[in-house]
Amino acid sequence: MPRPILARVDVNAMAHNLAIVRQNLREATVPGACIPLIWAVVKANAYGHGIENAVWGFAAADGLAMLDFEEAERCRAAGWQKPILMLEGAFEPADVLVASRLGLTLVLHDAHQLRLLSAAKVDRPLDIYLKLNTGMNRLGFGAANYAGIHHTLQGLQATGQVGQIVHMTHFACADQPDGIDEPLALFMGTVGDLPGDWSVANSAAILRHGVRLARAAGQTQVWVRPGICLYGAAPSAELPVHQQGFQQTMTLSSTLISVHPVAAGEGIGYGYLSRAARNGQVGVVACGYADGYPRHAPVGTPVTVRGCRVPLLGRVSMDMIVIDVSTLTGVAPGDEVILWGQGGPSVDEIAALAGTIGYELLAAVTARVPRQTNSLRP
Numbered sequence: 133m134p135r136p137i138l139a140r141v142d143v144n145a146m147a148h149n150l151a152i153v154r155q156n157l158r159e160a161t162v163p164g165a166c167i168p169l170i171w172a173v174v175k176a177n178a179y180g181h182g183i184e185n186a187v188w189g190f191a192a193a194d195g196l197a198m199l200d201f202e203e204a205e206r207c208r209a210a211g212w213q214k215p216i217l218m219l220e221g222a223f224e225p226a227d228v229l230v231a232s233r234l235g236l237t238l239v240l241h242d243a244h245q246l247r248l249l250s251a252a253k254v255d256r257p258l259d260i261y262l263k264l265n266t267g268m269n270r271l272g273f274g275a276a277n278y279a280g281i282h283h284t285l286q287g288l289q290a291t292g293q294v295g296q297i298v299h300m301t302h303f304a305c306a307d308q309p310d311g312i313d314e315p316l317a318l319f320m321g322t323v324g325d326l327p328g329d330w331s332v333a334n335s336a337a338i339l340r341h342g343v344r345l346a347r348a349a350g351q352t353q354v355w356v357r358p359g360i361c362l363y364g365a366a367p368s369a370e371l372p373v374h375q376q377g378f379q380q381t382m383t384l385s386s387t388l389i390s391v392h393p394v395a396a397g398e399g400i401g402y403g404y405l406s407r408a409a410r411n412g413q414v415g416v417v418a419c420g421y422a423d424g425y426p427r428h429a430p431v432g433t434p435v436t437v438r439g440c441r442v443p444l445l446g447r448v449s450m451d452m453i454v455i456d457v458s459t460l461t462g463v464a465p466g467d468e469v470i471l472w473g474q475g476g477p478s479v480d481e482i483a484a485l486a487g488t489i490g491y492e493l494l495a496a497v498t499a500r501v502p503r504q505t506n507s508l509r510p
């Protein structure tokens with residue numbers, strides 16, 4: 133038997149969250165304009181949920197966006213026939229051929245990828261997302277070069293190398309009230325007159341600026357790229373998602389493997405980071421940082437046992453944490469402990485206490501934690 137730790141993945145909640153995004157976009161769309169289409173972002177093994185679960189949970193999405201070619205292959209193997217967007221594009225020549233074979237859409241963000249693309253002998257045209265750097269200075273062409281690259285791509289369209297060309301950018305500060313003003317102006321100034329759909333907007337941009345983006349796009353078809361909100365976690369502290377009806381999609385749980393008394397003043401765990409304030413009892417949970425529970429979770433971080441929140445004591449170890457169960461009666465080894473998710477503290481709450489973000493905790497759940505899904509797919 134494996135250890136009792138488990139990441140339960142709720143594919144119904146994933147589908148529900150996608151439907152909320154779809155509804156938000158519908159409401160934001162100007163009458164007569166196209167409703168934005170949705171790439172569900174499933175990078176990093178679907179934010180730790182398992183790529184196959186995402187294929188099922190996001191079955192209603194218009195496409196899946198990721199960056200690992202092996203994950204793309206797994207999506208196709210799991211039956212995903214709709215578009216797949218590779219967010220970092222090709223890394224090496226072979227990737228272009230894989231993209232052609234699997235029918236993947238490639239982001240093009242750097243001149244070296246243009247060389248890979250022109251050199252490849254593809255058997256069908258590749259759809260390309262041409263990325264503009266609107267200030268983040270991560271990926272994308274500068275505005276000065278953009279039209280030139282676009283022109284080159286149009287040449288490759290003529291030779292059957294390239295299919296659709298979509299204009300793409302990524303906003304660095306979309307969680308801020310005025311965070312997309314400058315980058316959106318630059319994007320529109322650069323791509324405004326060129327033919328082609330647009331792809332903008334992560335979760336933060338959709339939640340905070342969806343209406344504005346819809347107005348800006350007018351009659352242009354937009355493809356948005358939500359990630360974190362589809363997993364029921366917040367893109368930033370100012371944009372909590374549970375109030376908008378998003379549901380948590382991953383519940384990390386384990387069980388107590390020991391319950392024992394401690395006397396007032398006794399130390400707990402490595403370095404005696406905690407000492408028992410009074411005579412009481414502690415529980416040991418089969419979950420540690422090697423499972424992806426954050427080592428920086430401080431003393432007092434909540435977990436839920438039998439419906440009650442109780443605090444973490446001492447330092448998080450590799451395979452175990454210790455919790456204070458003095459206030460609970462009848463707890464015993466085998467009792468379920470919810471670390472985060474449905475029925476427990478939210479992943480955002482744990483992340484905030486540990487000085488990180490929900491994204492990191494979800495993506496960092498390690499391979500040794502079994503994923504259990506309520507998907508009915510065989």
Ligand SMILES: *Cc1c(COP(=O)(O)O)cnc(C)c1O
Nearest residue numbers: 173302334335357358359360367
């Ligand atoms: C990760 C990512 C997204 C999704 O971001 P969230 O904040 O998780 O919604 C969208 N676009 C790009 C290019 C990304 O890398």
